[in-house]
Amino acid sequence: MATDxxxxxxxxxxxxxxxxxxxxxxxxxxxxxxxxxxxTHTEVLPENEGKGIGSAIARHVLDDARAQKRHVIPVCQFIAGYIRKHPDYVDLVRDDIRRAFKI
Known part of the structure; x- marks a missing residue:
């Protein structure tokens, strides 16, 4: 994982x-x-793939959304997938939105 x-x-x-x-x-x-x-889109530059940066980005943006008291609409499949794997973020997605993104 990338350190800093x-x-x-x-x-x-x-x-x-x-x-x-x-x-x-x-x-x-x-x-x-x-x-x-x-x-809408998450991207890790090719030279940084496999270092945990995508997951770190997902964690950071979801924590920031929580801090701002905003609901999340995970159109980006990476963010949606991260939420599926980390149920402690599911509460950020409204019930009707969860169904649309299979969360």
Whole structure:
């Protein structure tokens, strides 16, 4: 797993960015809604795959959504899959949305 991941919410580009050693390692794109955040795409750059960065991004963005008291709409299959594997985040997804994404 990557050791020193730094996260930044790049609001201008609507994405959370993960950097390692000052270089972009991955990101999660989102759209803000009134009381929810819709995650649309998560990507880890090829040279950083297999280092746990995708999971670290998912954990960070979901924790941040919780801190902001926002519901999550996991359009991104990676985020949806992460929530399925980590049931402590299921409460962030409304019941009607859970059905749509099989959570």
């Amino acid at each position: 991941i730094v996260f930044n919410n790049n609001t201008a580009q609507h994405r959370y960015e993960a950097t390692v050693d000052g270089r972009l390692a991955g990101f999660a794109e989102y759209n803000l809604l009134t009381d929810a955040i819709m995650f």
